Amino acid sequence: MDGELISVGTEILLGNITNTNAAFLSEMCARLGISLYYQTVVGDNEKRLKEVVKQACDRSQVVIITGGLGPTEDDITKEVTASVLGYKLVEDAHTKKRIEGFFKKYIKNQGNKKITENNWKQAMVPKGAIVLDNQNGTAPGLIMEQGDKKVILLPGPPGEMQPMFMESVYPYLHKSQPEVIYSQMVKICGIGESQVDDEIKDLLRKQKNPTIAPYAKIGEVHLRVTAKAKDEKEAKKMCKPIVRELKARFGKNIYTTEEDKTLEESVVELLSDQGLTLATAESCTGGMLSARIVNVPGASKILKEGFVTYTDRAKRKRLLVKKGTLAKEGAVSAKTAKEMAKGGCFTSGADVCVSITGIAGPEGGSKEKPVGTVFMACCYQGDVNVKEYHFSGSRNKIREYVTVSALILLRDTILQNFKRK
């Protein structure tokens, strides 16, 4: 099937918000095996919206439209789409009841929202459309089928759209596909995007079914292997040798093959499996590393504590970095990083401590240590592994890359000391 997306909203055209809905839906369509050829953004303007919807319905089999389903007069997506496709709007008793229930619950919790006459506009649906319940808001989702064409309307707020898509639309489209799509994720860390591309150039060149799609993230590369077949068993079987080949090529750099597992989750799991506790000692990242560890629910089991020692004084006081080291080698040096990691273990009693000290810029660089110079160390039960890095980009970009690199250094250190239990 081929498809396209339409995002409706003047706030996107004004740049007030980034169109993250389009990125989410595009990835989902790729996963479903729908070839997406266009994304369009248009404002809440009847003439232009009509023209865009008409064009999309003429040229694509699946049209997903988000936004403009709110209760105000400006919200005209449903009305315009129904008119383009020749549907009449009728009140849907089930939706009306659901909206009433939603407000009752909301008023009980927050006490400051009234049902206005406007809201009943959201209970009007195109006659014959499939109505999708919204668990997180009032606007229902709608699917209109015309022959083999499907036009799908979804609310704009990501907190409403995403759960509705996953619960109702994903299974619906999955079932509509003439073939079954199965995809398997392979997440890689510690190798750059161009190197990953290089190492699978031969696979990418001859790919057809299954396909391999690389997704570059900060410090990570995700490869999605997708197969189309007549049933899931067959599709899974087709993915298997590719995933096996990727595992052979990237080995320990693959940190997970689970769809939703993050790098920090896999690191917390590694520590927890080995019964190890962690401390962090950060300078230029200022807490970004510990914050990522705490992203993982239940991280308290392994994270003893985090030190943000941005000043020399704090490095000395909390992490026992020697005065002489700071004076002779400087705060940004291999020796300081080493002492920070050792001191972090000692003072917190953690088994492992990762330390970070560097120059994130824009000021503070020198000829010997330009902006982007970062030293990290990982102390594991007394042994310290120190590394020097050179990053480029803005202050924030550098700090994000540093944080991922620290997670990777931590992961490498544990893997090197891996004990089978």
Next chain:
Amino acid sequence: MDGELISVGTEILLGNITNTNAAFLSEMCARLGISLYYQTVVGDNEKRLKEVVKQACDRSQVVIITGGLGPTEDDITKEVTASVLGYKLVEDAHTKKRIEGFFKKYIKNQGNKKITENNWKQAMVPKGAIVLDNQNGTAPGLIMEQGDKKVILLPGPPGEMQPMFMESVYPYLHKSQPEVIYSQMVKICGIGESQVDDEIKDLLRKQKNPTIAPYAKIGEVHLRVTAKAKDEKEAKKMCKPIVRELKARFGKNIYTTEEDKTLEESVVELLSDQGLTLATAESCTGGMLSARIVNVPGASKILKEGFVTYTDRAKRKRLLVKKGTLAKEGAVSAKTAKEMAKGGCFTSGADVCVSITGIAGPEGGSKEKPVGTVFMACCYQGDVNVKEYHFSGSRNKIREYVTVSALILLRDTILQNFKRK
């Protein structure tokens, strides 16, 4: 003038990357007074790209196209656009020289990049087009003028596109506008989006010139006041009474009227102006607050240190929270927050300490303290201000809101104790 954007790239259609270029360019167009009616994303496919470019050039005065200017065969944006508009491609000696220089510099720094035959494709430009130098890559930007229409091609990577836009395209479009556009930013914190909307409903309703555009950020609302006039002096004069009115309505909730100043910057400045030092004591945010403070270059002047005390043990050891408090009131309580803030000041020697303890979920909630319950305290030279909050959303959303709220609590505390120097 009216305009539209076209983003070219299969990686956007696959959801591999979020289209942040569109958000950036939309905001810039709004600032320039260009009415943007459409954004389109299309892949590197000749037929579809041709159709999209043709449609855009037919209906809009300014068409900005990003992406697809790379050296490979897949990159066809320049070729397709030139053919649609009837331009011939010729080699540009200046660009060729610039590309040579770029590679020489790159090879010196990184040592792993060769000029391939492909690269000279990027020195070909539509005959008669304005060529824009790329300081951060090889592909030049291009402007083609046809009567009062302007078609602008820019490279896709944001690190190349944004500086090129700001240096060359922004002033070019600014000059092309028949009227002068002037805009003034007003950044508000501590009041929700709907309340801000409510308080300026009358201004929004009667706005015409100047206009007020609200941009909702996490925990903040930015209002952009934009006026069109025959010269800048006149436009500035028109904005003034509106900004004055906004200042009267929102008072101390306005933290800046500077375009690029962030909330954390304004807080660091406040502390620094008062000669105060800061410590942070975080539980559920795990370092997100200190990381935001360290976003500000030079934060080391005011940030003494940050404590990430996710465990009870760390709260006791580092922040001297009493065993009895943790046992009787629990780690998530007003009393624990208070002791954390006091202890943070005491142990670090900082003048001010903000503490955060809460339940970010998804586990750990109870009937009395559901997920989203957060206590924060701010200790200012011995006095402690404690507050209870209730947030909703995912673990990460909650933690982001908590972090902004902590910055706001810190700001409020300093403002209450403000001393004129």
